[in-house]
Amino acid sequence: MKKILVPIDFSKQAKNACLVAADIARKTKSEIILLHMLDLPSETIDPAEASSLRGGAQTLFYMKAIHRKIQKFIALPFFEGIKVTELVKFHKAFEGVIEESKKNKVDLIIMGSQGATGLKELLVGSNTEKVVRKSNIPVLVIKQEVKDFDIKDLVFATDLSNESRKSFKNVLKFARIFDANVHLLHIISIRNFEPTRVTKKKLKNFVSRLKIKNPTLNVYNDPSIEEGILNFGKKINADVIAINTHGRSGLSQLFSESISKDLANHALRPVITFKI
């Protein structure tokens, strides 16, 4: 872990994300990149107009104000001792996060989210959802303020497929940073129902030949996979829930994709997504 990217919009959620980023950066001796997306009206960032407008007094004034805000933010005590870089870009919010994380070879993205349901979800949660779906690197979604972020118990919810197993190595890498206990979780619903003895065998195969410190293997029944994950997380008071994303574009409602999007929006616990 060397670089953590945190998109900020000066909201409370963004601050919560920064607090967590700072704790992780300290633990791993990483640096933080604070990214602010300037979501100006479309004509302001029209490439044809760009050259003429970039010199525009309004934009310049705005950018200076943003810069001051960010510097004030970086000066906050929780960032002490950590290298923090500021980045201000013109982009559609989520595209910029993905692009900048690739450009700067970032290892982890941490995002704050209000994770509202209903209409708000379309307006507020959507950025987090899109980043979660498109990012090739892990995305950690923070909803609430977490003081002294540490992970004692990590839940990895999986469909036990081969693809999921491939991403599991990255989950383990992340878990090792915190020396966390890993709890493998497979949710059984009516759609994917199978006898417990079959599930247990799959779970055992999943962790075989991997160096993990005493993982727990859990089968949990729930009509909704998302509910099952949340209920199990609550039961063991998990510090973070890790899930896979398929990263497909469009409206394909595949298992992992819709679950991770919903979960990233509805879970109160931190959720971290790993791309398959």
Next chain:
Amino acid sequence: MKKILVPIDFSKEAQYAAKVAAKIAKKTKSEIYLLHMLDLPSSTVDPVEMSNLYEGPQTVFFMKGIHKRFEKFKKLPFFKGVKVNETVRFHKAFDGVIEESKKNKVDLIVMGSQGSTGLKEMLVGSNTEKVVRHSNIPVLVIKQDIKNFDIKDMIFASDFTAKSKKSFKNVLDFANIFKAKIHLLFINTVHNFESTKITNIKLNNFISDFNFKNYTLNIYNDTTIEEGILHFGKEINADLIAINTHGRSGLSQLFSESISKELANHAIRPVITFKI
């Protein structure tokens, strides 16, 4: 526990049952009632004809033969130190077992069973099935020879509704004879799908009514309830499977009744039934 009834037909399964009964009798300082049902052709047991036939040479010869066999049976080594009584009755086999157990105020019935499937089930297993369904006292069904009958791990399979609580005290009393660990088992199927969250609440509510600490709570998914019980029994190598019977007559296929009948026939492990 004071009296144990063992119906015998001098088959090897009956001997296995008697051996187990003797072990229990020794542990609880109970006495054994060996019951042999004379299933003579109906004309022979016609009450009108009775008086004539009782003196009939054929019947007398037959009864003497039975008595000799009994004496030989009672001399089997495992009966040493146990008080054994013998009774011979004219009855339809299963009716007699129920009647005699009531008459003698018996506490436990131990029956051998071949537990075959298909046609044989109609002929051989049926007596066990009928006793299991009609008996008000626990029925322990033995299929194989168990050299040193002891119960370390006992399964109590149930739907854990309020009704099943009523008989649980009897289950506990039986478990305590052997200081056995009780594994409460809920089988989840597609037809009766239940979320783990709900099942855990049910299980905890169930056990909280009893002052008992030596137990585990288990949720097991399977295609049918019977298979789930058998597979779980195999997984933990249970010494005994305990279930409830509703005791309804006719073809009502209620959970406990059909399950316990089938289980009593198909399980290789000992099965004990408790009437609700």
